[in-house]
Amino acid sequence: MATGRDKHAGKSLGSNLHARIKQARVLMVGAGGIGCELLKNLVLTGFGEIHIVDLDTIDLSNLNRQFLFRNEHIKKSKALVAKESAGRFNPNVKIEAYHDNIKDPRFNVAWFKKFDIVFNALDNLEARRHVNKMCLAADVPLVESGTTGFNGQVQVIQKGKTQCYDCTPKEAPKSFPVCTIRSTPSQPIHCIVWAKSYLFTEIFGTSEDDAPELDHSEDSENRREIENLRHESQALKRIRGSMGSEEFPKLIFDKVFKEDIERLRSMEDMWKTRKAPIALDFEDLLKALPTVEKNIAKKDQTAWTVKENFAVFLHSLRRLSDRMQETKANADTDNSPPILSFDKDDEDTLDFVAASANLRSIIFGIEGRSKFDIKQMAGNIIPAIATTNAMTASICVLQAFKVMRAVMAKDELSAKLNETQLTGSSEESPKAKVEAAQAEVKTDEAFSQKLSKAKMVFLAPNGTERRLTTEGLSSPNASCPVCSVAQSTIVVDASRATLNDLVEDLLRLQLGYGEEFSINSEVGLLYDPEEDANLNKTFAELGLNNDASITVIDDADEGARVNLVLHISEQRMGSEAKPIDLTQKPEIPLKPKAATPPAETNGDSRPIVTNGLTNGATNGDTNGIKRTADEAGLEDDLDKKKSKVAATPDDDFVIVDDAHDGIIVLDDD
Numbered sequence: 296m297a298t299g300r301d302k303h304a305g306k307s308l309g310s311n312l313h314a315r316i317k318q319a320r321v322l323m324v325g326a327g328g329i330g331c332e333l334l335k336n337l338v339l340t341g342f343g344e345i346h347i348v349d350l351d352t353i354d355l356s357n358l359n360r361q362f363l364f365r366n367e368h369i370k371k372s373k374a375l376v377a378k379e380s381a382g383r384f385n386p387n388v389k390i391e392a393y394h395d396n397i398k399d400p401r402f403n404v405a406w407f408k409k410f411d412i413v414f415n416a417l418d419n420l421e422a423r424r425h426v427n428k429m430c431l432a433a434d435v436p437l438v439e440s441g442t443t444g445f446n447g448q449v450q451v452i453q454k455g456k457t458q459c460y461d462c463t464p465k466e467a468p469k470s471f472p473v474c475t476i477r478s479t480p481s482q483p484i485h486c487i488v489w490a491k492s493y494l495f496t497e498i499f500g501t502s503e504d505d506a507p508e509l510d511h512s513e514d515s516e517n518r519r520e521i522e523n524l525r526h527e528s529q530a531l532k533r534i535r536g537s538m539g540s541e542e543f544p545k546l547i548f549d550k551v552f553k554e555d556i557e558r559l560r561s562m563e564d565m566w567k568t569r570k571a572p573i574a575l576d577f578e579d580l581l582k583a584l585p586t587v588e589k590n591i592a593k594k595d596q597t598a599w600t601v602k603e604n605f606a607v608f609l610h611s612l613r614r615l616s617d618r619m620q621e622t623k624a625n626a627d628t629d630n631s632p633p634i635l636s637f638d639k640d641d642e643d644t645l646d647f648v649a650a651s652a653n654l655r656s657i658i659f660g661i662e663g664r665s666k667f668d669i670k671q672m673a674g675n676i677i678p679a680i681a682t683t684n685a686m687t688a689s690i691c692v693l694q695a696f697k698v699m700r701a702v703m704a705k706d707e708l709s710a711k712l713n714e715t716q717l718t719g720s721s722e723e724s725p726k727a728k729v730e731a732a733q734a735e736v737k738t739d740e741a742f743s744q745k746l747s748k749a750k751m752v753f754l755a756p757n758g759t760e761r762r763l764t765t766e767g768l769s770s771p772n773a774s775c776p777v778c779s780v781a782q783s784t785i786v787v788d789a790s791r792a793t794l795n796d797l798v799e800d801l802l803r804l805q806l807g808y809g810e811e812f813s814i815n816s817e818v819g820l821l822y823d824p825e826e827d828a829n830l831n832k833t834f835a836e837l838g839l840n841n842d843a844s845i846t847v848i849d850d851a852d853e854g855a856r857v858n859l860v861l862h863i864s865e866q867r868m869g870s871e872a873k874p875i876d877l878t879q880k881p882e883i884p885l886k887p888k889a890a891t892p893p894a895e896t897n898g899d900s901r902p903i904v905t906n907g908l909t910n911g912a913t914n915g916d917t918n919g920i921k922r923t924a925d926e927a928g929l930e931d932d933l934d935k936k937k938s939k940v941a942a943t944p945d946d947d948f949v950i951v952d953d954a955h956d957g958i959i960v961l962d963d964d
């Protein structure tokens with residue numbers, strides 16, 4: 296029976312679920328904006344054992360919303376400080392913290408299997424995808440979440456039952472064609488990307504070729520200009536050599552704000568339907584310099600005039616050049632040449648990018664932006680909102696309750712099954728076997744039925760009918776390259792087994808693969824019919840060690856099977872034993888014939904959230920009319936809850952403010 300600190304949680308959840316939660320072992324990946332809120336919720340609800348992984352240290356800019364962190368924690372590990380701060384809320388909870396990347400090999404499939412449930416509180420696509428894969432491989436439920444500004448999203452993922460994170464394609468971060476940026480800007484963002492990813496990097500960094508914002512694909516419009524632009528960059532690089540000299544600022548200025556502009560302007564075709572750019576004059580602006588306020592760079596809320604931008608440009612260029620010269624002087628001669636990189640929180644780099652972007656905007660007749668706005672745009676900052684994070688984190692926990700109910704249903708039936716087996720006459724009897732199979736099906740059904748109460752939840756800005764909207768969980772996408780795959784484990788003696796053993800013995804002979812297939816590892820292609828250079832290399836030579844996985848892609852024209860993921864378990868085997876073998880022969884279904892139509896794309900690293908009305912319309916909540924209890928799956932517990940809210944709460948939540956014991960059960964239908 297729940298007492299003391301557990302009383303309310305115990306009453307809200309019902310004693311069975313509450314007791315199970317106390318036994319639960321959970322993993323939380325990411326201890327940032329959502330993570331801090333989530334950890335507090337998990338600890339206060341009474342989840343028994345919580346493991347936290349975060350690779351980062353605390354930054355000043357985290358403190359406004361990551362409330363487990365204080366000034367004195369800056370530069371310390373997020374995971375360790377989060378553990379320390381949240382641990383004080385409930386001494387009964389065991390917390391383990393790891394200051395590490397979740398992709399580290401020590402967090403392998405066996406390690407993931409230890410958890411009843413995993414929560415993602417991450418900020419990037421790559422890590423989200425990795426955890427998604429690990430949870431699929433370990434068959435552990437995952438609660439995935441993300442926020443952007445006022446938008447939030449929570450998704451429950453369970454192998455074989457629901458869509459996984461990769462069932463819907465995700466868009467790569469937004470990029471711009473290189474010609475828009477370099478030749479025909481029309482919006483402030485184009486000039487900001489130019490200043491940050493081209494001008495700044497050409498003068499102080501490595502080449503622009505690496506900038507993700509620039510799309511170098513040579514379509515018909517791009518191709519014409521790209522060659523010229525290469526010449527321009529090379530000329531700029533030559534000027535870079537004169538950094539530190541008196542004439543350096545003028546050389547740069549004349550190059551990018553005068554000569555390049557005049558060259559562009561001379562291409563008359565380009566300006567038939569666009570306003571032609573007007574070059575700036577260094578000497579004219581220099582004359583106006585004495586009239587510019589000294590601390591203009593500090594005024595970050597208003598758009599500066601042309602002479603103010605010029606002043607900030609000159610001043611920041613000098614500061615950055617001095618920094619470069621200084622690093623160069625102190626640099627070890629063996630090391631690669633010093634570079635600076637743009638950082639929105641580095642005042643010198645921000646001033647330079649803001650002033651250069653605005654000067655270019657003026658040239659192209661585009662509206663200038665304040666330094667404050669440019670900081671947001673150049674840093675790709677969508678303001679993180681503490682309230683959105685808090686609401687999203689609480690929805691994660693509400694969804695986790697539903698997952699835990701499903702887990703309980705599974706536990707219960709498995710326990711019964713074990714009992715029957717123990718008391719049964721003979722384990723080998725056909726009757727016992729049939730009973731065991733039936734019980735397994737029943738367990739799976741009970742699990743699925745409970746899990747189907749979980750929802751995909753969207754948090755959208757005001758102005759829609761409801762701030763929170765939900766959608767039932769969809770079944771896995773049959774063509775998903777990540778979850779609609781067959782999986783198996785292979786035991787490998789890495790020093791003896793070659794790729795050829797895998798191809799010939801295991802895949803062709805044992806699993807019946809034909810000629811057309813390829814094998815990929817995390818680092819890329821290992822084998823296909825044209826790429827046989829690795830065949831004689833051993834697993835050890837190919838860097839395929841314990842816990843690595845490889846994917847076999849069947850490319851047969853007819854009857855191709857779904858991708859096969861093979862997890863490697865390294866073992867030393869005697870020289871007479873096969874150096875590579877399957878632990879169990881996997882069933883590999885055929886690929887579905889018709890591809891499912893592409894689902895809605897889901898934004899960049901954090902999910903873009905569909906707006907509330909759309910969701911409402913697709914999930915039966917048409918025009919804000921509330922679904923009936925039956926539609927919402929509440930049929931049998933609505934009455935129970937009305938009479939006595941917390942005594943035996945079962946599946947869904949309805950808002951019932953019970954005057955007798957003051958407990959509010961939340962509506963998340």
Ligand SMILES: Nc1ncnc2c1ncn2[C@@H]1O[C@H](COP(=O)(O)OP(=O)(O)OP(=O)(O)O)[C@@H](O)[C@H]1O
Nearest residue numbers: 325326327328348349350351395396397417418422
């Ligand atoms: N591969 C990873 N392994 C472990 N932790 C990760 C990994 N990738 C990201 N994280 C962590 O996920 C958290 C995400 O939190 P959040 O979105 O609030 O970002 P932030 O860096 O704290 O803030 P902001 O990006 O807004 O400045 C961060 O603490 C980050 O360190």
Ligand SMILES: [Zn+2]
Nearest residue numbers: 459462775778
């Ligand atoms: Zn999937």
